[in-house]
Amino acid sequence: MFDEKDVILEAKHVTKRFLEEDGRELTACNDINLKFYKGKTLGLVGESGCGKSSFMKLLVWMERPSEGEIIFNGKDVSHIKGSELHKMRQHIQMVFQDPTTSFNPKMKIKEIVCEPLLNYGRISGREVDKEARRLLEMVELPGDFADRYPHNMSGGQRQRVAIARALALEPEIIIMDEATSALDVSVQKSIIELITKLQREKDITIGFICHDLGFIQSFAHQVAVMYLGNIVEIMPGEDISEKATHPYSKALLGSVFDTKMDFSKKIEVVKGEPPSPLDVPAGCPFRDRCECCEGICAEEKPQLREIEPGHLISCHCMH
Amino acid sequence: MALLELKHVDISYGKMLIVKDCNLTLDEGEICSIVGESGSGKTTVIRAVLGLLSGQGQVTAGDIFYDGQNLLRFDRKHWRDLRGHDISMIFQDSGAMMNQTRRIGHTYVEYIRTHEKITKKDAWEKGKMMLERMRLPDSERVMRSYPFQLSGGMRQRVGIAMGMTYQPKLLLADEPTSALDVTTQAQIVRQMMELRDEYGTSIIIVTHNIGVAAYMGDKIVVMKDGEIVEQGDRDQILNKSTNPYTTMLMDAVPSLGGARYV
Numbered sequence: 001m002f003d004e005k006d007v008i009l010e011a012k013h014v015t016k017r018f019l020e021e022d023g024r025e026l027t028a029c030n031d032i033n034l035k036f037y038k039g040k041t042l043g044l045v046g047e048s049g050c051g052k053s054s055f056m057k058l059l060v061w062m063e064r065p066s067e068g069e070i071i072f073n074g075k076d077v078s079h080i081k082g083s084e085l086h087k088m089r090q091h092i093q094m095v096f097q098d099p100t101t102s103f104n105p106k107m108k109i110k111e112i113v114c115e116p117l118l119n120y121g122r123i124s125g126r127e128v129d130k131e132a133r134r135l136l137e138m139v140e141l142p143g144d145f146a147d148r149y150p151h152n153m154s155g156g157q158r159q160r161v162a163i164a165r166a167l168a169l170e171p172e173i174i175i176m177d178e179a180t181s182a183l184d185v186s187v188q189k190s191i192i193e194l195i196t197k198l199q200r201e202k203d204i205t206i207g208f209i210c211h212d213l214g215f216i217q218s219f220a221h222q223v224a225v226m227y228l229g230n231i232v233e234i235m236p237g238e239d240i241s242e243k244a245t246h247p248y249s250k251a252l253l254g255s256v257f258d259t260k261m262d263f264s265k266k267i268e269v270v271k272g273e274p275p276s277p278l279d280v281p282a283g284c285p286f287r288d289r290c291e292c293c294e295g296i297c298a299e300e301k302p303q304l305r306e307i308e309p310g311h312l313i314s315c316h317c318m319h
Numbered sequence: 320m321a322l323l324e325l326k327h328v329d330i331s332y333g334k335m336l337i338v339k340d341c342n343l344t345l346d347e348g349e350i351c352s353i354v355g356e357s358g359s360g361k362t363t364v365i366r367a368v369l370g371l372l373s374g375q376g377q378v379t380a381g382d383i384f385y386d387g388q389n390l391l392r393f394d395r396k397h398w399r400d401l402r403g404h405d406i407s408m409i410f411q412d413s414g415a416m417m418n419q420t421r422r423i424g425h426t427y428v429e430y431i432r433t434h435e436k437i438t439k440k441d442a443w444e445k446g447k448m449m450l451e452r453m454r455l456p457d458s459e460r461v462m463r464s465y466p467f468q469l470s471g472g473m474r475q476r477v478g479i480a481m482g483m484t485y486q487p488k489l490l491l492a493d494e495p496t497s498a499l500d501v502t503t504q505a506q507i508v509r510q511m512m513e514l515r516d517e518y519g520t521s522i523i524i525v526t527h528n529i530g531v532a533a534y535m536g537d538k539i540v541v542m543k544d545g546e547i548v549e550q551g552d553r554d555q556i557l558n559k560s561t562n563p564y565t566t567m568l569m570d571a572v573p574s575l576g577g578a579r580y581v
Binding site for chain 1: 356357473500504509530533534557567571573575576577578579
């Protein structure tokens with residue numbers, strides 16, 4: 001399904017550690033290997049604090065990895081800086097969860113969406129009005145919004161502006177960090193329709209962080225499930241409700257409330273809460289909450305292995 | 320007789336009419352979900368039931384009956400006896416609703432002693448017992464913690480434990496799971512459903528998560544721009560509705576194995 005030559009961005013053994021005040025180390029991302037394919041969406045799912053945002057931040061140089069390589073078009077870009085980094089940023093852009101706090105409230109919408117273009121000298125100040133109009137119309141907003149301020153718009157409209165800003169430089173990759181979580185379901189649906197339409201037109205690669213498996217399966221080509229800094233399962237985006245094999249992925253699926261579910265059944269809940277990332281249990285990170293934990297789970301950490309093409313899982317018990 | 324009845328209720332903030340002609344009845348042991356987009360007035364409705372409208376908000380027309388008594392005619396003393404005793408409320412983040420500079424135990428003891436003549440020590444024990452009943456491990460430590468020291472799911476359990484201390488007949492829940500992870504959300508929803516089974520509590524839950532609303536509610540109320548668009552049982556709203564707004568909203572809910580855009 002995925003062609004190796006279409007790999008555009010690859011994380012190889014990426015580890016990110018943060019030093020706590022008391023000298024302890026917090027491993028936010030532990031030996032992560034992921035491949036982004038051209039024009040495809042990778043959904044990264046997990047609970048809060050599992051390291052999914054930390055990982056995406058490594059890809060946009062907001063943080064630097066402690067170990068490992070990030071390979072973009074065949075070149076390790078994990079530690080570039082200066083003018084090289086400035087140039088590289090054009091290729092990977094980001095959309096944040098809350099567009100209200102990612103905009104300067106004193107800037108007009110046209111200044112917001114054209115700022116990246118001006119930064120890279122792609123347009124001159126005189127062209128701002130025309131460009132802003134074009135970008136806003138691309139995200140299905142009226143061009144007249146160019147003269148508004150962010151607070152004059154609704155959350156859904158602001159998120160469209162954020163997408164317009166991220167697309168202004170025509171990047172190859174866009175990282176979206178819970179880009180629709182703060183929106184109503186009806187708005188969420190229209191944003192996803194927009195994103196997938198733009199993806200088809202421009203062949204953009206998307207990395208999408210989300211905690212709702214029901215939602216991610218509606219548009220992701222590939223889904224990675226993360227738990228306590230580790231990738232526990234990577235699977236194709238179709239039919240994840242049948243394909244998911246790892247006990248944690250199943251627990252996540254069992255927790256999804258769906259309008260088409262069987263309402264007479266009691267909802268399955270996974271016991272407890274994730275342990276502190278400062279204090280990850282030895283062996284399998286999920287073993288404390290796992291139903292099918294065996295002796296080996298406490299001793300040895302399971303490695304990702306392929307169980308069918310494009311479907312990897314790290315678990316001792318599931319085969 | 321219905322436990323709670325709202326009759327032609329209008330609610331305004333200042334001169335702005337926010338909720339128009341709201342009619343709602345809730346029987347004992349019934350769970351009602353109110354869904355709608357942000358700004359549709361769903362929170363305003365349940366805040367009005369407990370007399371908790373903020374700022375200029377007030378009920379400008381209609382009546383709210385609880386157990387046959389008109390809540391709008393209540394004085395301070397009556398409200399004080401009713402709130403937290405007969406009717407409780409759980410907020411989106413229970414931790415943020417507590418005093419951040421006081422330990423949970425302190426807040427809890429103060430709350431118990433408002434409703435009951437009891438020593439501090441007994442109140443402490445009572446609080447601990449309730450926390451354990453809500454399956455919070457290590458209740459002594461929780462009582463000695465500050466709200467910010469607990470995780471979101473634990474704080475929400477503390478909120479539920481507090482709300483359930485006097486086994487209220489009616490529990491109002493305002494987006495109780497919106498700030499939580501999916502797995503924690505499932506735990507809290509299950510726990511709230513068990514309250515009804517064990518204590519016969521009636522619940523009104525306000526949520527924008529339509530999946531949760533459908534799972535919990537015997538009855539679902541759909542609101543838009545301050546008006547009730549449609550109300551009915553689960554099957555009516557999910558499958559048989561002919562109202563265009565309701566069907567649009569239900570279609571927008573992502574579903575496992577549902578439509579794919581790619």
